[in-house]
Amino acid sequence: MRQRKFNGEFSGILFLILALGASVFIGKETLFAVLAIIVILAQLGIYTFHLKKRGKLFWVYAVSLVTGILFLVTNEFWIFAFAILLLIVAGVWNVFFAGEVRKSGKVFLVVRRVLYGIVSLVASVVWIVNLYVQPIKGSVTLPAGLTAEINNDQLDAPALMLENIQKMNSFGSRTTGSEGHNQFNAWLQQQVTDMGLTVYRDKYTFDRWEEKNSSLTIDNEEIHVSSALPYSGETDANGVTGEFVYTKPGEYEEAKGKIAVVEIKNFKNFPMALVMNIREKFRAPGGISSDEGDLVLTTGLKHAKLDEAKEQGVKAVIIVWDGVSDDKAEKQYLPFTEHYFGIPAVWVNKTEGQKVINAAKAHKAGTVILEAEKQEHAPTESFYVKIEGKNKKESVLVNTHTDGVNVVEEDGAIGMLSMIRYLQQQEQPERTMIFAFVTGHFRLPEFKGTSQATSTWMQAHPELWDGKEGHLNAVAGLTVEHLGGLEWKDNASGQYGPTGKISTEFTYAGNARMEAIWMKAVEARKNTRTVILRGHNNFQFGESQPLFNAGIPMIGLIPIPDYLLVDSADREMDKFDVNLMHEQVGSLLKALQLMDRTETTELGTADRYSFFLGRTK
Numbered sequence: 001m002r003q004r005k006f007n008g009e010f011s012g013i014l015f016l017i018l019a020l021g022a023s024v025f026i027g028k029e030t031l032f033a034v035l036a037i038i039v040i041l042a043q044l045g046i047y048t049f050h051l052k053k054r055g056k057l058f059w060v061y062a063v064s065l066v067t068g069i070l071f072l073v074t075n076e077f078w079i080f081a082f083a084i085l086l087l088i089v090a091g092v093w094n095v096f097f098a099g100e101v102r103k104s105g106k107v108f109l110v111v112r113r114v115l116y117g118i119v120s121l122v123a124s125v126v127w128i129v130n131l132y133v134q135p136i137k138g139s140v141t142l143p144a145g146l147t148a149e150i151n152n153d154q155l156d157a158p159a160l161m162l163e164n165i166q167k168m169n170s171f172g173s174r175t176t177g178s179e180g181h182n183q184f185n186a187w188l189q190q191q192v193t194d195m196g197l198t199v200y201r202d203k204y205t206f207d208r209w210e211e212k213n214s215s216l217t218i219d220n221e222e223i224h225v226s227s228a229l230p231y232s233g234e235t236d237a238n239g240v241t242g243e244f245v246y247t248k249p250g251e252y253e254e255a256k257g258k259i260a261v262v263e264i265k266n267f268k269n270f271p272m273a274l275v276m277n278i279r280e281k282f283r284a285p286g287g288i289s290s291d292e293g294d295l296v297l298t299t300g301l302k303h304a305k306l307d308e309a310k311e312q313g314v315k316a317v318i319i320v321w322d323g324v325s326d327d328k329a330e331k332q333y334l335p336f337t338e339h340y341f342g343i344p345a346v347w348v349n350k351t352e353g354q355k356v357i358n359a360a361k362a363h364k365a366g367t368v369i370l371e372a373e374k375q376e377h378a379p380t381e382s383f384y385v386k387i388e389g390k391n392k393k394e395s396v397l398v399n400t401h402t403d404g405v406n407v408v409e410e411d412g413a414i415g416m417l418s419m420i421r422y423l424q425q426q427e428q429p430e431r432t433m434i435f436a437f438v439t440g441h442f443r444l445p446e447f448k449g450t451s452q453a454t455s456t457w458m459q460a461h462p463e464l465w466d467g468k469e470g471h472l473n474a475v476a477g478l479t480v481e482h483l484g485g486l487e488w489k490d491n492a493s494g495q496y497g498p499t500g501k502i503s504t505e506f507t508y509a510g511n512a513r514m515e516a517i518w519m520k521a522v523e524a525r526k527n528t529r530t531v532i533l534r535g536h537n538n539f540q541f542g543e544s545q546p547l548f549n550a551g552i553p554m555i556g557l558i559p560i561p562d563y564l565l566v567d568s569a570d571r572e573m574d575k576f577d578v579n580l581m582h583e584q585v586g587s588l589l590k591a592l593q594l595m596d597r598t599e600t601t602e603l604g605t606a607d608r609y610s611f612f613l614g615r616t617k
Contacts (some may be wrong), residue, residue, distance in 0.1 A: 011043055012094025013116065016123045019087035022080075023126040026135045026277055027615035030072065031079055036087060039214070062092050077136040092120050115275055131345045133608045137279050137387050137534070138512040142520055145326045148593035150586045154425045156418040158199050161585070162578040164414045165407060165484075169571045174410075175230075176403040176443040177208045177380040185381055185402055188437060191417055195424060197385040202460055204439065205491070206446045207340065208378035211370065214346050215239070216318065218366040225346045226329045227567070228370055230336055232306060232345035233420065239369030240315040240344065246360035250305040252312040259316045259368060260309055261360045263353070266300045266323035267291075276506075277536035277614025279515050282522060284504060284529045287617035291489070292504065293541070293560040295324065299335035306341040306458050316368040317345040320353030326465075327496035328488075333405050339445040344370035382438040382457050384464075387423055389432040389596075395464060395472040396595055397434050397552065399454050400480045401441035401543055402528045405567040407576045408559070412480035415436055415585045419480075422589055430596050432472060434464050441543065454479075455546035465552065476595040477510075477554035479544035480588055484581030485561040496562075503559040505530045508544050510553040510606035513598070518555050521590040525583055535609045551605045557584065 018039065022032035040061050047058045064086040071079045095116045156164075167187065168174075174181035189199045211228040245255040249262045269290040275297070276288055304319050321329045326349035334347075346368060348356060359366060389395075398419070400412030416435055423433065438457045440447025449455030458465060467473030485503040490496050503523075509515040509532050522528045532575075533540075535548050544556025565573050595603065 009116075010093055011039070012091045013119065014118075015087045015091035015094065016119050019084050020119070020123040020126060021093065022084050022087070023123070023130045024612040026610060026613060029136060031082065032521055032604060033068045033071050034082070036083065037065060040068065041338060045325060057090065057093055060086060060093065063568070064090060075136070077134050080136060081127070081131050084130075084415045088120065088123050088127060091123070095120070112264065123574060129611055133610050135610045135612075137515070140512040140516040142516050142594070146520075146594060146597060148521070148590040148597070150422075150589055152586075155422050155586060155589070158578045161414065161418060161581055164417065165411060165576070165578065168411065168414055169407060169573070173567050174402070175210060176440055176447070177206065177375070177378040178210055180403070181380065181403050185383070185437075185439070187381055188402065188413055188417070191392060192385045192420060193411045195420060197387075197420070200384050202457065204380050204382070204447070205377040206380065206443060208373075208375040209234075209340060210373045212373055213369065213371040213556050215369045216346060216348065216366065218355065218364060219414070220243075223348060223355055223366075224352045226321065226326075226349045226352075227331050227333065227347045228332055228372075229304070229306075229345040231340045231346060232317075232339060233341055233343040233370065233470050234372035234374065235344050235368065235370050236540050237369070237371060239367045241365060242315045243363060243365045244318070244356065244360035246357055249303060250308050252305075252309045252314050255309070256313040256384045257315065259318065259366065260314045260357050260545055261318045261320065262304055263320045263322045263357075264298065264302050264304065264324070266321065267294050267545075268323055269300070270294060270297055272616050273423040273613040274537060275539045276616060277534045277610045278616060279509055279512075279532040279534050280519060280527060281532065282519060282530040284531045287615075288504075288587065289530060293564075295328075295332055295562065296560065296565065300337065304345060306343050306345055310341060310343040310382070313322040314343065318356055318368065320356060321349050322353075324350070325490045325494050325496045326351050328490055328562060331566045331568045333565045336442050336565060337444045345370055346370060357513075380439045382436070382440070384434055384436040384457075384461070385420070387420070387429060387433040387435075389429045391431050393473060394431040394600065395434050395474045396429075396592065397436060397465060397474050397477040398480065398592065399436040399438060399477070399543055399547070400458075401439065401453055402437050403439055403442045405442075405565060406484045406563070406572040408485040408561065408572065409564050410441070411483050411581070412483060415480050415483050415581065415588065418585050419589055431475065433592075434474075438543065449546070451545045451549055452543045454543045455549070458546055458550065464548070474547075474552050475551075475600050476514075477544070477547035477552045478592055478595070479508075479542060479547065479554065479556035479558070481542050481557060482559045482561070482564065483557075483584050484576045484578055485559050486575050486580070488562055488575055488579055490562075498575070502527060502529050502577070503561040505584070506533055506541065506558050506560060507531070508533045508535060508540055508542070508548065508554070508556040508558070510548050510555070511604050513602060513604055514553050514555050517591050517594045518599070521587045525587060527580060527583055528587075534607060534614075537611055538609050550604050553603050553606050
């Protein structure tokens with residue numbers, strides 16, 4: 001009897017572990033189904049040949065076996081969900097109801113059953129979450145007659161796109177509300193006005209901060225500053241002088257009245273399954289690299305904790321990059337999503353940082369200068385234009401942000417100009433096309449609304465998308481960001497340079513229909529490296545997230561090259577390929593046409609976020 005009880009408890013916990021793993025590891029459903037079938041066959045063998053009886057649990061096993069086999073044949077989510085439920089039932093039954101309860105060791109038994117109960121509860125909750133979000137991707141086949149072709153004679157030539165890119169670059173850095181950004185915005189508005197479209201503006205004000213000069217000296221030796229930390233703080237022209245104190249972020253007690261030196265280690269192998277989940281990929285055999293968007297993720301998750309430094313009376317903070325090449329660290333405008341701290345902070349690369357760390361350990365003093373322009377109630381604008389459709393009740397939203405620091409961040413507006421110019425030469429679209437050029441992406445603490453800057457614009461214009469009280473109903477969306485980028489990476493030797501590839505074309509698809517549309521839009525491309533994603537763990541890069549959150553089925557193109565936030569004088573033009581941009585604009589136009597030609601019922605609504613560990617390969 002004791003052996004039977006042990007077998008039941010062991011089997012039960014094994015079933016619960018399989019149920020938990022099948023729900024948590026997205027993309028491994030087939031593996032866990034096969035493992036479950038093997039375990040169930042073993043249990044059926046025990047019942048048939050050893051116990052020689054067929055109780056109620058036997059039939060639970062039998063149904064589980066059939067269900068698992070059916071899932072392998074059909075790959076249908078609901079069958080898989082039922083199979084997981086049966087595993088949970090079998091696990092709970094074995095642990096709590098199979099066999100006889102021993103009279104001795106009651107305390108141990110209670111503790112053990114509490115632990116089993118926790119495992120059962122966790123497995124059940126995870127199963128319910130997956131039931132809610134349906135993690136297994138569906139597949140959709142577009143109708144054979146649904147096609148889209150681009151007339152390249154009517155699409156802006158690469159030479160014209162390059163001319164517009166150069167015009168954008170001539171305005172310099174375009175951080176939110178800066179002179180360069182306002183000039184670029186005015187130029188964009190003039191371009192669409194010249195096309196005969198009416199510009200609808202949304203004016204905002206905010207408190208702007210912009211670095212003008214930064215430097216660092218020790219013993220009269222100048223230490224190279226890679227970049228200033230945006231919206232950190234400022235000094236006068238003389239800077240602040242004090243003893244350097246080497247410490248950890250947040251541990252600033254000993255640095256009161258001094259200058260703190262901290263290190264931030266770069267995520268080289270971030271578990272991308274926590275923030276990304278692949279729907280499909282095309283000509284991207286490696287899937288998602290563990291260092292994609294590494295500096296953005298690092299500075300988003302690892303903080304220098306400047307608020308605490310300010311509270312402790314620290315004069316300034318020097319942050320040393322660790323685990324990233326000096327060239328890659330140069331001029332990174334990071335983090336770009338924080339509030340104003342009121343304490344000056346600068347980044348230095350690993351080479352220069354070692355000098356600073358050595359000085360701090362020797363209790364040397366130095367000077368930090370960070371001069372910045374501060375402007376209260378700085379003006380900035382979002383704007384949109386419309387191409388009227390035949391259907392006066394439905395719309396398609398096309399959006400980007402206009403603020404950025406280099407050629408790919410953000411040239412989506414240039415791409416949208418070409419799209420608008422092309423569409424004006426075509427027949428009237430079925431649905432009204434709304435092209436939104438939003439501000440605030442580089443000042444998200446004030447413009448993020450519910451997620452990203454576009455959400456602020458959407459909150460101001462429900463009449464364009466929410467379908468209520470005579471408003472237009474947005475049945476699809478398309479987000480245009482980061483066009484024409486080539487891939488540059490740190491190699492195994494720590495040298496930063498081109499890989500010979502284009503940047504991975506990460507593209508969010510709001511549902512299976514949008515996935516199929518994007519695959520159709522890129523299938524004829526000569527140069528593509530597409531990875532289609534699903535919003536995952538409440539996370540989604542870029543300005544397509546507000547559309548997804550609103551339930552609008554969308555496609556959001558957002559490559560994230562390593563230099564995305566580099567605020568360099570040449571605007572990273574050596575990493576830009578206008579012919580690639582031309583191809584990408586063509587794909588975006590094809591996707592827009594396919595959306596417009598698809599029935600509303602077939603477009604559907606956006607999926608929910610998937611959860612737990614996503615697919616990365």
